[in-house]
Amino acid sequence: MMRERKLVNRLATCFVAALAAVLLAGSARAEDGYNLWLRYVPLEGVQADAIRPFLGRGVQLLADRSPTIDAASSELGRAGTTMVGASDSPHPRLVLALADRLEAGGYPADNRLAGAPIGAFSIRRVRNGRIAIAANDDIGLLYGVFAFLRHVQANASLEGVEQFSAPAMPLRMLNHWDNPDGHVERGYAGRSIFDWWHLPEQLDPRMIDYARANASVGINGAVVNNVNARAFMLEPRYIAKLKRLADAWRPYGIRVYLSARFSAPRDVGGLATADPLDAAVRRWWKARADEIYTAIPDFGGFLVKADSEGQPGPQDYGRTHAEGANMLAEAVGPRGTIIWRAFVYSAVNSSDRAKQAYDEFMPLDGQFARNVIVQVKNGPIDFQPREPFHPLFGAMPKTKLMLEVQVTKEYLGFSSHLAFLGPMWAEVLRAATGRGATVAQVVAPAGMAGVANTGSNRNWTGSDFDQANWYAFGRLAWDPSLSSVAIAREWTSQTFTRAPEAVEPIVALMLASREAVVRYMTPLGLSHLMGTGHHYGPAPWVCDLPRPEWNPCYYHRADVDGIGFDRTATGSGALTQYAPPIAAKWSDLDTIDPNYLLWFHHVRWDHKLAGGRSLWERLIAEYDCGVAEADSFARTWSGLSRYIDSERYRAVAERLQIQHREARWWRDASVAYWQSLNGLPLPEGVEPPAESLEHYKSLTFPEAPGQ
């Protein structure tokens, strides 16, 4: 009996140990990523004490109550409760003040706010150790509160919180390619976050958290449906749904926009035509716009994809893009904006798909109505891992142009691969057009749109790191001069940990990530080598699809002698669409940025590049470098487990394993295919592909998401 008791006790002891381990795991599970960068992790000790007076209950308000002010106070309350514990402060030391009430409140005016754009704010230390957030408008106060909380979260300190900040462009928008049935085109994070089926009666609490997240980075508009639009979303049933969203988002400064199907007058309006010059068509759109504005006085307007990829448009009636856009602009009038996409991809084959938008739109410069914006993708093809900037930027001085980037990673490994896109967007924003302005300056009067990466997944974006792209989009649209390092650092500090020994390696990993994807997928200016349709995985060999530009071989043009698309004046001529200084620099194999080499040139495999290596050797080196970088991401992350909660640590680690494997797959399949064309041996010491080319060709992915 005694012996048995001992056995029992031993087992019980062992059991207690197991339990303790399990409890730790259990407590970490709470981090499901839902709170994004608005986690408000508790502060402790002196850090908490220093910040409590500014985040306790109470604040001095020099503004009237409004839904936006309530949203700001709600956010302060939420942050205060969680970060420092709610406490009543008899002498609140945080001041929220409209600029024109500062002096009445006994604080100095802030001249920087005079004439500043909507949403601008300042954060200053004022008398008695107080901090004043000031703005010309309520939304500026909300943005200021979010900036204040961002600083506190990222630094656990008020040091350096003082700032003046104003948005660089008026429209900072997400475009959702979400269908009303819940499918998200190019969505890799589950179903749509918009529950049209239960609207207007039911408003998912996610819709408030979505608005909070957007407002926290300055995003102020959302196109809620796919540019491949369904016409029935213009009907009264949907206007009621849209109104519920608009009402919920208004306090956060988010305006609702709708993608409109150009043929709606025929599809749902009972008309025989959608000709933009037809009087009945114009009346129909005017009536629709009036219905919408009656329900939603601050409705943003329509986004239109016309005459592209099978979508209807004015060209169906022999009219121009300008005639189509202006008809809609007249319908909404000064109440809203028509955003007209320049991404045209017609069913008629042109010599070079990259030239089409410029050819169609540049001649229309000056013909668009005042409230029309032409929305131009960052590059002339379609959201590739790297593209040169779009030649339309700078080429339409009499037209408002808006920059469209893709936050969802259609061509960069979906949500499965880690790729921080801040550096990619900074690259295009800072590109000099050669016509006297950077792209950021060109789009400053209009704005920037990002194709959203949100979905029904608990963490919103499918992978934890893809949250950073949503974040970076908003931050760059607000301030294109922000460095990717700064954005990555503040995001990481808020999202994962403030420990510098973890923040710095994570930031380094993020900054290297997009370049790594370029290297293992499409180095040296290659593009569009992904499997046609789903755009996942390598398929450079595909060359048998009916339309030339559906085939990866159309883009790489590789043969026994060389590789690349000759877009010089003697080739497709696409390079001539750029400003002369740019065109001249990029025409020359010796002066072109190697990142764009094969985008603009067909280059012999044995061509010697700067540094002495042949193109073939350099290409292989790029692939190997990309693979090595992907490997290093997994290694870096594996050293960080003690800084990250177990659930997100494991989720990231597992996705990095996928990236590790698939980077090699991209490299091996590509190398095997190029070798099948050029018959060249691999440079000394280079590992041959793991499998045969036939193996890579045999892989199929009928269940690939987002199609």
Place this chain on the structure above:
Amino acid sequence: MMRERKLVNRLATCFVAALAAVLLAGSARAEDGYNLWLRYVPLEGVQADAIRPFLGRGVQLLADRSPTIDAASSELGRAGTTMVGASDSPHPRLVLALADRLEAGGYPADNRLAGAPIGAFSIRRVRNGRIAIAANDDIGLLYGVFAFLRHVQANASLEGVEQFSAPAMPLRMLNHWDNPDGHVERGYAGRSIFDWWHLPEQLDPRMIDYARANASVGINGAVVNNVNARAFMLEPRYIAKLKRLADAWRPYGIRVYLSARFSAPRDVGGLATADPLDAAVRRWWKARADEIYTAIPDFGGFLVKADSEGQPGPQDYGRTHAEGANMLAEAVGPRGTIIWRAFVYSAVNSSDRAKQAYDEFMPLDGQFARNVIVQVKNGPIDFQPREPFHPLFGAMPKTKLMLEVQVTKEYLGFSSHLAFLGPMWAEVLRAATGRGATVAQVVAPAGMAGVANTGSNRNWTGSDFDQANWYAFGRLAWDPSLSSVAIAREWTSQTFTRAPEAVEPIVALMLASREAVVRYMTPLGLSHLMGTGHHYGPAPWVCDLPRPEWNPCYYHRADVDGIGFDRTATGSGALTQYAPPIAAKWSDLDTIDPNYLLWFHHVRWDHKLAGGRSLWERLIAEYDCGVAEADSFARTWSGLSRYIDSERYRAVAERLQIQHREARWWRDASVAYWQSLNGLPLPEGVEPPAESLEHYKSLTFPEAPGQ
């Protein structure tokens, strides 16, 4: 200046009040429903003190460590930490013991466990104030722990925790109609919870919480893909993914099953035929099964939908269902089970769709291999709000039959309407087949399958109350004798609140809910009047689709004289498929249960029912009663706001508004249509339909989910 200060102070005060309100709302947001009925809400005071010794750290373990025991300890740790605060107890008072170790541990044996089925457990008070959970196997201990926690959560007390419990049937399974691309057929809770795209590298933490939820109610199997299956899921790429799930679920006693496409040998096997008597076909399936069992030794087996709704099957080769099923049974051998669905719905029109399964399967009784189970839906048509039990139950004594019910509410208003299905399933389980056994007794040797209602929504099931159907399915499969009241009460206490003044009205609402749906959608035995395709909303007028049984008019057969489907011996004869005593009782208009009246009879509008009212009057009364009940649900709920966290309170309230509106829509559209046929006036005092019949006919729902 003084005046201004006062103004400022007044504003500040007002602001503090607003903040406080906001903080309350903020704290309640945490209840997003993700934790289901495993919330482990903190106990306080004497309640916590009484339970702490049983839930503190430490437990006396009379079993060896195993993944299942670790899962049990993990659950105890999670519950203990949250409910009573973790504490070290020098004298743990909870004992987990395998039955054959009880006496060695100094506790009395429990004779009830001798010979009990796998998973049985007992909870007893033993010496020194201890409570012992005992079982013959580890999974029984896990089930016992969940039963213990259920009791503690529901009662905040250990009083009455003593129990002996054994599962009534060996297989308690969920069938997921989830496609590998993430779409869920008849899914109303978002995308699939299975992330095939990232498996096997990435295991979503949801997969563990899914297993916990299932194990907590005794569910022990999951068919992870749609019965309309894709053949590629039998390939090695998918076996690796399946293995990761099986490994994750094994500790929780969940076995993995796969829906198999019968034509797979042709689709992906490169064979010219899928004839089950072909030797190459048989070898192919054997090889697939061997591959799977090498990776997953406890793989459950295959579920097959054959020769139904366009799916391939043995009849394509002139073979019987038994020949098809037995071929697969041979391939898996004693390692697993073939579950063959009796839901056959062939493209060849029969006189009465309700007769088809019986006609095809009854003659095959005795021809199925030992490891084949025939899975029969609860009723002869297709998951209607009410159906009589399926005539196959009791009619195939030499065949194992399994009951299939639908947890997802394809025909009961999706996740938008509240309908607690416990009473519906109890109705079929307890139905006397007239052949010496209830349905529950017929299926006891096999099991029960529920078509899952899970999805990517944060709360798993789209609406909070639909969690109750997942819960009730598991509880009833474990013990079909459980009352719906008891299930509703324990679910509510765990999920919402233990306050009796809230629990009792919620339980009353739940118990009335399914009958309300029957009344406002398909009263008195009507069926299948939903819009064809999406199955949402009333469309009794649809009568022009190419196949007769695609049309609601096929099912109601209403005309100027009467309504209902004559399935008596002089009609379609479907009633003659039932045992003679049942058939006799239901043949007679005076003795038939009015719930099945129009299912089996075509009845004149002016036919006088018991009580003296005409059928027409009674029908109207049923509709009005259903609408009134739906209204009362919304009223009941509106009185409960102080008991429920704000997020879930509002979500339920908003869905009840939808149900309120749509109950009226169902009633009005149906009444308007019947009136258009029979020309009868409405009884005195009855409200006419709100809109014209044409209005109801004009409604379309192109975005309806789940198709």
